[in-house]
Amino acid sequence: MTYTDEILSAYLDGELDAAQMSEIEKAVLEDKQLDARLARLQQANDAVRSAYLPLADAEVPQEFIDLVRNRAAAPAAEASTVVEFPKATPRPAGPAPFWPSAIAASVALVLGYSVGLYDPFSGAQNTDFLAAKSISSGDPLYAAFERTASAQRIDLDGTRVAEPVLSFRSVDGRFCRETVVTQGGDQTLLVACRGDTDWDVVLSLRSKAPGAGIDDGYRTASADANAVLDAFLQAQMESDALGADEEAALIDKAWRRPDR
Amino acid sequence: MTEGRGDEDELLELLPRLRRFCFSLTGTWHDADDLMQATVKRLLEKPPPQEVILAKWMFRVCKNIWIDEVRSRKVRAATPIDDAPEAAATDGERGVMDRIMFEQVNQSMAALPDDQRVVVSLVAVEGYSYKEAAEMLGIPIGTVMSRLSRARGTLADLLADAQTA
Numbered sequence: 558m559t560y561t562d563e564i565l566s567a568y569l570d571g572e573l574d575a576a577q578m579s580e581i582e583k584a585v586l587e588d589k590q591l592d593a594r595l596a597r598l599q600q601a602n603d604a605v606r607s608a609y610l611p612l613a614d615a616e617v618p619q620e621f622i623d624l625v626r627n628r629a630a631a632p633a634a635e636a637s638t639v640v641e642f643p644k645a646t647p648r649p650a651g652p653a654p655f656w657p658s659a660i661a662a663s664v665a666l667v668l669g670y671s672v673g674l675y676d677p678f679s680g681a682q683n684t685d686f687l688a689a690k691s692i693s694s695g696d697p698l699y700a701a702f703e704r705t706a707s708a709q710r711i712d713l714d715g716t717r718v719a720e721p722v723l724s725f726r727s728v729d730g731r732f733c734r735e736t737v738v739t740q741g742g743d744q745t746l747l748v749a750c751r752g753d754t755d756w757d758v759v760l761s762l763r764s765k766a767p768g769a770g771i772d773d774g775y776r777t778a779s780a781d782a783n784a785v786l787d788a789f790l791q792a793q794m795e796s797d798a799l800g801a802d803e804e805a806a807l808i809d810k811a812w813r814r815p816d817r
Numbered sequence: 818m819t820e821g822r823g824d825e826d827e828l829l830e831l832l833p834r835l836r837r838f839c840f841s842l843t844g845t846w847h848d849a850d851d852l853m854q855a856t857v858k859r860l861l862e863k864p865p866p867q868e869v870i871l872a873k874w875m876f877r878v879c880k881n882i883w884i885d886e887v888r889s890r891k892v893r894a895a896t897p898i899d900d901a902p903e904a905a906a907t908d909g910e911r912g913v914m915d916r917i918m919f920e921q922v923n924q925s926m927a928a929l930p931d932d933q934r935v936v937v938s939l940v941a942v943e944g945y946s947y948k949e950a951a952e953m954l955g956i957p958i959g960t961v962m963s964r965l966s967r968a969r970g971t972l973a974d975l976l977a978d979a980q981t982a
Contacts, residue, residue, distance in 0.1 A: 566966035570940060572947050598966075601973035602941050608922035609942045612837040618850065621836075624857055625828050 560584070565595050569602060691755035702734055702749055702756040704808055706801065716740055723798040724807070725790075732812045733759065733793065748789065751812040760789050827871050828860065834943065835875055841938040842883050844927045855882050876943065877953045880935050925975035933968035936961055 560581065567573050568581045585592045692698045701719035705711045710720045722735040733750035749756040799807070807813075835856060839849035856879040865874040926934055939950040940961070947965075951958045 561966070562970055563962050563966040566969050567947070567962055570947065570965075572962070597973045597977075598969045601969045601976060604918065604922050604976055605926065605937060605941050605972065608919045609837060609841050609938075612840050613833040615833070615836065617832045617836055621832055621853060621857055622829060624854075625825055625832070625861065 560591065562594070562598065565591075565598055568595070569599055690758040691752070692749060692758065693755045698736075698738070698747075699756065701736055701738075702751070703811070706808065707734075707804060713738070724804045725793075725798050726795045727793050728795050730795075730814060730816060732799075732807060732814065735790075748793075759793070824864070824871065828857075828875070831872055831875055832857075834872070835879060838876060838879060838938055838943060839883075841926065841942055842880070842931075842934060844923055852879065852883055855886070873945075873949065873953055876939065880954065884931065884935075921976055921979040922972075925972050925979070928975060929968050929971060933964045933971075936964045937968045937972075940965055 564573070564577070564581070568578065571578070573581070581595075585595055692702060694703075697713040697717075698719060701711050701713070701721060705719070705721050707721045707723050710718050712718055717738055717740045719736050719738045722737055724732060724734045727733045727750055729750075731750040731752070733748060734756075735746065735748045738745045738747060746760075746762040747758055748760040749758045751757075832853075836849060836853050839852040839856070840846060843849045843852055856875065859878055859882060860875060865871055926937070929937065935954065936950060939945045939953060940947065945953070947958050947961045951961045954961070
């Protein structure tokens with residue numbers, strides 16, 4: 558009698574009924590080939606288990622523990638502290654966006670986040686965060702937004718590194734990109750949209766060490782900076798992030814909109 | 818998660834397993850933590866129905882987020898990620914051979930189709946029965962069985978190749 562891999566695999570998991578289990582036990586003793594097939598599957602399974610089982614012993618980053626504790630402690634308060642963004646057509650109800658950059662933001666969550674328009678070059682902070690700030694071709698950041706593929710890093714000036722995270726089409730038809738600028742321990746997360754020639758910064762989130770001027774005119778979203786980003790992107794994204802091919806094509810075409 | 822005492826503590830206790838699950842799906846700590854973040858937030862925003870087992874609910878939510886969202890965001894996936902340092906950072910205590918083995922397993926897992934990888938994670942790593950996995954994934958038990966056996970066959974081949982290479 559021959560047994561399929563499915564049966565053997567189920568045997569390894571103890572998922573067959575008693576009669577089948579003992580039938581295979583016997584068969585294995587008499588059939589070397591069957592024994593070898595079973596051993597092969599068993600080894601693959603053991604390899605996976607011994608590789609992954611210990612991962613649950615790794616320490617869970619504190620930010621997740623804080624997230625659960627804080628949210629459980631003040632479930633409603635947070636929504637009201639989050640800055641209102643101009644309402645665009647909401648995306649259809651569905652799964653919340655999942656951002657490759659979420660981890661960057663979550664690190665900052667521990668530090669406390671300031672929300673505002675921040676100029677990563679002059680260090681100047683502008684509390685009027687909705688005011689348009691344009692990145693024009695003379696700006697080192699321009700190359701990051703205009704020509705750098707997502708997940709590629711670009712050195713801006715020896716101290717600052719930019720890494721576009723993703724590109725998307727906004728509900729207003731413009732192409733927009735999320736980019737993380739890192740300088741030392743500081744991170745600024747920028748979302749900018751391509752105008753006719755420049756990139757207009759529409760959101761800037763900057764991480765900063767606790768105590769460093771929390772009340773300097775900023776509105777803080779200390780509870781959860783990701784909520785800010787999520788809310789913003791949910792409102793602004795027309796659909797999912799653009800794929801690498803689409804993005805590359807747009808870089809080639811200097812982000813020209815198909816409707817122009 | 819407003820139901821008084823237990824849920825929050827229970828979730829805290831489950832976080833290490835959730836993180837392991839996220840890693841097994843994504844293959845890097847970076848992506849695992851992104852997925853975990855999204856999952857935890859969803860769990861906090863939408864409390865599980867009464868009488869549901871939180872762990873199962875959690876894995877289900879996580880898997881759905883992963884399938885729905887991660888797949889649709891291919892930007893990162895299309896870019897080679899050097900995940901070796903991250904994976905190595907998992908386990909200071911593992912020996913060199915173990916690390917090599919870990920890398921081989923991790924790469925082999927990454928080579929599996931997504932739906933097979935989830936089944937391997939739930940059954941082989943998280944220890945759920947076929948019936949439980951079928952419920953969590955919303956698929957027939959027979960499908961769990963066939964995905965699992967195909968996955969194991971592929972893993973066996975890949976690992977054998979890696980060892981003779």
